[in-house]
Amino acid sequence: MSDRKRVLILGGTKDATELATRIAEIPGVEAIASLAGRTHQPRGVFKNTRIGGFGGVAGLTDYLQEQQIEALIDATHPFAAQISFNAATAAAVVGIPHLMLVRPAWERTEGDRWIEVDAHEAAAAQLPNLAQRIFLAIGRQELATFAHLQNLWFLMRTIDPPQPDAPVPPGKLLRERGPFSLDHERSLLQQYEIGAIVSKNSGGDATYAKIIAARELALPVVMIQRSPLPPGDTVTDVESALAWLKNTLLQLKK
Incomplete structure (x- = not known):
């Protein structure tokens, strides 16, 4: 040794x-x-x-x-x-x-419309009364938590595809890897007519542009907080x- x-x-x-x-x-x-x-x-x-x-x-x-x-x-x-x-x-x-x-962690700033929750299940519970078209920016591991929301439409961004047998909510799967520019995120939200975002409070710069874009477009963000x-x-x-x-x-x- x-x-x-x-x-x-x-x-x-x-x-x-x-x-x-x-x-x-x-x-x-x-x-x-x-x-x-x-x-x-x-x-x-x-x-x-x-x-x-x-x-x-x-x-x-x-x-x-x-x-x-x-x-x-x-x-x-x-x-x-x-x-x-x-x-x-x-x-x-x-x-x-x-x-x-x-x-x-990211911190709420003026203009942010955050709904802070402690878990993915709590985030899913917020969505039926929030919007019909959701940007689900949480990766692939927790997609199944939202699969029961069959009356909503989801834009799901992941690096890797979900497992073939994993339940996923209805919508479109988009495979992209950050970092993402503000122009890219703003265009994405507008192109797919997104009404709300679900995001983990991951911190860092690579994916923060979507939060800025949501602020500019006055979109609510269901922000999943970190565990202790x-x-x-x-x-x-x-x-x-x-x-x-x-x-x-x-x-x-x-």
């Missing part, structure tokens, strides 16, 4: 790829990125990447021990709540430092994560 310090980054975001690349440049450190594998062709994959789940807390704990991981950074998507809790638990069991890199994170150290950007890691590695050497 190499005497290099091994750091595991749980990925799935642009920040995770950037962080893994930057960590790999630190002398004496080996960065390993991990992707769940939900996207068939992930963009910007780090060279030292494993793809696939761990098998819950027990599997992740075993991996951390077997690979002699000395620090764990969770840079998963803000809505990947289960893996974040699994990571916090596994790191505590093994006794290694653990950090969460979480991009800030486990307790622990948290930063909001790559530079802060690097600073945390360098300080952590200094402590490990003492």
Whole structure:
């Protein structure tokens, strides 16, 4: 086993790829990125990447021990709540430092017509009395939650198609990958005569243009809020994560 310090980054975001690349440049450190594998062709994959789940807390704990991981950074998507809790638990069991890199959520601003809800089911319940044509910008994993709304029409944007046997609501499936420009999003909403949007509060710049377009067009946005994170150290950007890691590695050497 190499005497290099091994750091595991749980990925799935642009920040995770950037962080893994930057960590790999630190002398004496080996960065390993991990992707769940939900996207068939992930963009910007780090060279030292494993793809696939761990098998819950027990599997992740075993991996951390077997690979002699000395620090764990969770840079998963803000809505990947289960893996974040699994990571916090596994790191505590093994006794290694653990950090969460979480991009800030979007904040309501003047002109926004947000209806904030806590879950996809609550979002679906809002729609029958809100509009007839809905832009469903939540990815493919939760489409089935809206499949019972047969009297509405949905424009569904995903990176990958849903599973062949997965129920989906009526409408059109649009396969696109961000980032999206404001002109693109405004044109999309107007072309399909969208009356409301359902969105996760994912934060970041890649998909925020649809929120600006909705504001300009005075469209309501059913905004699904994030689940609470486990307790622990948290930063909001790559530079802060690097600073945390360098300080952590200094402590490990003492």
